[in-house]
Amino acid sequence: MKSTIFLLLLSSVLLVCTLQAENPKADYEKLAKELEVRELSTLMFANYNDANLRKIDVYLEKHPKSPEREKVLYLRAYSIWSLHRYEEAPPAYAALLKEFPKSKFSRIARIREAAAYLFSGQAEQALPRLQALQKDFPDRPEMYARELAYALSRSGNQDAALAFMNYVETKMLFSKKDRLLPRIKHHFDMVRMIGKPVRDFNVKNHRSGKEINPGTLKGKVVLMDFWATWCRPCLAEIPHVKGTHKIFSHEGFEIFSVSLDDNRAKLDRMIADKKMDWLHHYDGKKWKNELAVKFGVHSVPANLLIDQNGIVQGVNLRGKAIRKLVSKLLDPQ
Incomplete structure (x- = not known):
């Protein structure tokens, strides 16, 4: 009799544990709390980093039929997008759209899938x-x-x-x-600037004091890059920009960074720390920066890619899209 009662109790405990382990709603609530998820009608926001992305993947693997799966697939794509991993983002959004074609997130997912292709040069x-x-x-x-x-x-x-x-x-x-x-x-x-000569300007190099204008840049492929130290997307682009500079700087590629900062010391520290060894312009006027006004820049990052003849060939490129067009302009064959 005692052994029967013990077995029944053990079975009950194991059943409870199994139900808890397979409770997708409870697991989602825990995940949402850890990621600090905020939900709006057709949008979700969360804290994104590699550790949280791994938690999302664990949930999706553990709960392939969860009612919360739509939200978690969106969070996965959102996190990859927010981490600026644009080559990985399209498949993540496509997975959501394939599994939930009528998802309430479908419009934003479709737009970001396409935008990620753009940012990755596709x-x-x-x-x-x-x-x-x-x-x-x-x-x-x-x-x-x-x-x-x-x-x-x-x-x-x-x-x-x-x-x-x-x-x-x-x-x-x-x-x-x-x-x-x-x-x-x-x-x-x-x-609308594409295919036209770059607008005329004449400014000083932030570090050397030498003049920078279309004439001094002619003969090189130039990325005119508007950025700021307080701009997170700008900082996320620095590795891509540095990588392109490292590959092509000896072949006639130049970067001309235009800072929209108003703190010179902070700018100088970042230029040194990030080893941004190229041309820079700074006037401390933030959005009223002379070149930002001339080129109608109202958000950053923003850029123009200018060919050897001073003609604008691309604008607002990101990631590998920059490297792809630079390579084409340097070697039109």
Whole structure:
């Protein structure tokens, strides 16, 4: 009798433990707490780092049929995107969309999947995805207009990009969405620089005091990079920029960084610490920086890639997209 009672108690304990171990809701609540997840209607935010990404992967492996799986797949893609791992982000968003095609996160997932392709130098992959969004949401160009303009331009369709941007601006004005235009238009204005001579300027090198202007830069492929020490996405781009500089600096590639800081000492420390051994401009005026105003820069990171003849060939490139175009311009064969 005692042995029977013991076995029953043991079975009950094991059952409880098993149910707890296989409780996806409880595990999700624990995960959400550890990641400090904040949920809005169609968005989620969380603390992202490698350790938290591993926790997400553990949850997904443990609970392949969890009702919370949609949220966790989104958190995984969001974390990879936020860590600026743009080559890894498209498959992560695609996994969410494949498993949950009607996900409440589908629009943001589709946009970021395409944007990640853009940032990783794969405009040809981004373009059809953005055109599909345009087809599905013809009255919501503010969702995808910036990305589609970039994708058209980087796919060699600059004329189509110009026509699309003109169409979007007109449509949004007539649709009384003009209040949304400014944040889109400054991207459009950057794209419109492509194929034209870089605007004239004349400033001093922050470290040497020598003049920097289109004439002194002619004959080189130049990345004119607007950034700031307080800009996290800018800092995430530094390894990519340094890597491209290391490979091509002896072949005629130059970087010209324009700082939107107002703290010279902090800027100098970062230039030294990060070994950013190239041209720099600083005037301490932040958003009223002379070159930021001239080139209509309203957000950072922002950049222009200028060829040996002073013609703008690309704008707002990131990651491997920079290296890809630099290589092409230095060796057009």
